[in-house]
Amino acid sequence: MQLPKQLNNISNSSNRPGSMLKFSGKLRRPLCLLWFILIFLCTTSGFSQSRLDSLTTSYEQETNDSLRVITGLQMLRELHRNEHREEKEYSFARDIIQEALNTGDSLLYARSLDNLGLLYRFHQRYDEAMPLHIKAYRLIENKEVDPVYKMIFANNAGVAGRYDQRYDTAVSYYMKALKIAEKENNLKNIAIAGNGIGNTLGNIAGRQDEALKYFERSLEAEKERGNSLGVAMNYLSISDYYISKDEFAKAREYLDELLRLNLDRNDDYGLAITYEFYGKSYLEEEEDLDRAASYFMDALKRFQELGDTHRQAQIQGSLGDVRLEQDRLDLARDYFRRSLELAKDLNQHGLIMANSYKLAQILERQEKPSDALQYLKQGKAYEDSIKLEEQNVEIAALIRQYDIEKKEDHIQLLEKDKALQQTVLDNQRQKLEQRRILVLLMGLGSLFILVIFGLQYRNIRMKKKVNARILKEEKEKMKAIYERNLARAEILVTRLRINPHFIFNSLNAITYLIQSQQNAKAMKYLVVFSRYTRMVLETSQKHVVPLSEELQLTHYYLTLEKNRFEKDFSFEIKGDDIPEVGNVMIPPLLLQPLIENAIWHGLLPSKRETKTLLLEVIPEGEDIWIIIDDNGVGRSGTGKRSSEKDHKSMGMQIIKERIELYNKSYSGNIDFEVIDKKDEQGRPEGTRILFKLKQNAFAKNPAEFLT
CATH class of the missing domain: 3.30.565.10 (Histidine kinase-like ATPase, C-terminal domain)
Structure with missing residues (x-):
């Protein structure tokens, strides 16, 4: 079962309470299968604890600074898997950062910063995670390091920015990752960055059509590399696109494919999201609202079991939308209030704004103008803080810059081809000119006999020099071969024998x-x-x-x-x-x-x-x-x-x-x-x-x- 933080790229609903993900129908597992799973988990837990103890010993005894940092990062991952003690993890991660800083190795320092950012993301502290991922990327942006690290750090910054609703920052770093991935032909990071850009654009009204081409590019890359999880993520994103276009039958075709894939993968988190999107499609269609509510309730229960507070807040808002459409105002109000409480705990400005406006709408219909006004003011305050329009303009500029840079690269290639052709033409002109001069010299005859003898003499001297140089190079080559063979012979002579x-x-x-x-x-x-x-x-x-x-x-x-x-x-x-x-x-x-x-x-x-x-x-x-x-x-x-x-x-x-x-x-x-x-x-x-x-x-x- 995938952890919620590892599926941050799966999909993104928009900030409207109704645009969340869904799940349908419960899968019942036999009791015997549950028993074997429990045995397996116990065995795995014992193995993980043993590995943690071993890594702890190695870390404490390691004297090499770089190896100590690398071992510490491995130990921190095992500690996170085994104990989930938040403050202990944070404290140890900060110690690793300080040790990495002391080594003077920029890459190790960047890896340790990115690692702390991942811990913050796991605990849904996106506003604290994003600066760490950004700093990790900037540390190595112009360094000669493995490009994979640059792609990882940039994509992580994009994920944190997207979940913190900093869409301009998210697109900026996703674009950086995509450029590097396309240059390196790295299908994995092409897929991650493409899906991230599509999901970010999908959160902004009027940008869905731009999002689709990034989803399709990501889906193509995931299929090419045979990654079923990545294929599932893009099926989900594309189904959301068709829901936004009111093409509900087409959307549910992708959801059916997604459901079959997640059942084959036995992915509980993926199934919960699939059912949430089923509910979203029926809510947007407004023809079978009870069915939409059923899907949302099933998805809510699954996310509660998985401990995903972010998704719970979204689904509570979706259930409120369903009941509001059915004119069941008291029940809708309860759902929106529960969603609002969770959104405030998560500091999700967009969700707080949407729930506040919905509650103001309900209270106004219930003839409670004073309470409605309070929620209306609250929604407006959060709406002003988001500044979606400024981010929208920035994103459009980034996309235009990316397209322009690609065109500039293409133009530069054309100019190089043109310059090469011009060089060939110049060479041909020079050869023709030399031939004309030679014909002129030959026509003058006897007047240039001395010049011809001089040229012949010079050619003979040049040939002698060339032959001498060739002979010298042959001797040096033979000497190099001899020295290499001699070195090999010395290796054989000095090789240790068995006692x-x-x-x-x-x-x-x-x-x-x-x-x-x-x-x-x-x-x-x-x-x-x-x-x-x-x-x-x-x-x-x-x-x-x-x-x-x-x-x-x-x-x-x-x-x-x-x-x-x-x-x-x-x-x-x-x-x-x-x-x-x-x-x-x-x-x-x-x-x-x-x-x-x-x-x-x-x-x-x-x-x-x-x-x-x-x-x-x-x-x-x-x-x-x-x-x-x-x-x-x-x-x-x-x-x-x-x-x-x-x-x-x-x-x-x-x-x-x-x-x-x-x-x-x-x-x-x-x-x-x-x-x-x-x-x-x-x-x-x-x-x-x-x-x-x-x-x-x-x-x-x-x-x-x-x-």
Whole structure:
């Protein structure tokens, strides 16, 4: 079931109390299905709580400022899903903003601001959400960042502005998102921005025809990307358009399609909106008002169950319209008053204005002029504050500016084509002129023999220079090829081999399991050992391997070491299931020596009761972080033999050389850093190793990023 804040783009009714959304008929679910849903929710809740605990631990222990902010944003989302403690969420979100600001990273700061804006929107505090989304967009508007972030922030600003009835601001930022989305051919954000513009224009009398073309563009994009939720949103918006045009049969055709789609999706929120629109169509048609009331009542009940106060206020007003049309004034007055109370709580100026005018109309008919006058004054005050006409003019100007810019782009392309054609003509004229000069020179004959000899001599010298330059470039090319091959050869020479003691010890451990009648366990580790050795033999023939294979090989190695030292340490690998690991290429056997050092020289000498080793892969934008973290004695721990120190130092130097050779030989890039962890008293408490794989390392095969 979709949360109300995530469906802010589904539809927009106009500010008239009668132009709200509807729902028809109740769907009864079997008791057994409800039981399974409850079991599923309980299971999911337990999993989410476990993930929240894990993220909390990672956030508290993270020392890298950027990673701490990213982990904090993930933690905040899990906190919102699990607890819904409004003030706690706001407080933590503000802390993340301050931490992001301290990093000096504009994108991280913008993401943290946008995140707080989303929290405000969820709690229907649109007037506070909008400035945050706008500021997030402006921070990166002229920055070289992923355009997706610009589209997200601009669309979020549009949504908040639309629900706060700041229609000029909403259209302005939707237009910004649409321009970027069309430039990037991003169908998702084309659909979101198009639907948002259409819904905003649909709230303004006389602008519905302009809204339709944006709905149709959004529907086309959603169908192309196969997004059923987006298709449903646009069916709803288009049905509202036809209702406004009094084409009720056409509107209900789209609502029938929408109802079937939401039933297939099992979307309670979508069904509530669909029934609300059914009620709206019958109310506007004024032929079956009892049927309209039935749909509105059903939709109201569903929105009450979903806790959507905004929709409840709208539907209360729609029910008031139905009863007013039936001349049931007392009942209509009660509905309008309930709608007015909710609208004031939500600070919805348009709804307050509409309900005030309706109540003034009813009280005047009931011969209560004093009360009617109070509501009339209240409605007029809110009407003046909205300034719809000024916003309407601004929106028209924005749309004209958008259309003009598109035309200007087209004109610029035509001018470029014209300039290119002119250049070709100029070149042809120059060639003709050169031919005329050549004919003239040849006609003069002997008078220019010396000039001809001079030109020939110059040509011969130029040819010699060109040949010399070509020869030099060929030598440089051969030298570059030689140096690249030499670098590859050095990579192969310096590549780490398996410690033979590890093989013998692993076999001895398996032999012990067989001798102690633990045959099933022995068979398990024998299979792991065979897969490990086979992968080592295969990867030794390759210059680079996918990160996914390196992680699998590391998992086999850790499993075998865990078998040998069953109670001495535990390990965990995170992030090996993300899609990016299959597209990242790294030198083979890069991680194993570091894992081996962490076990032998960090964890095993440690006197801790709980010894842990964590290998984690974290995507950050277009880069990937690999973190190896242990809580052992650290590199400065005492009691080590000099040979062990020399072995670790030499192994670390080889790894650095391998990374340096890899960065020279391939277009990818790997950054490497070792961090000594210490407690508050300065005592060592483990080692953390960071790899940063930059975006050029991403490829489906090594040939794609060879220099």
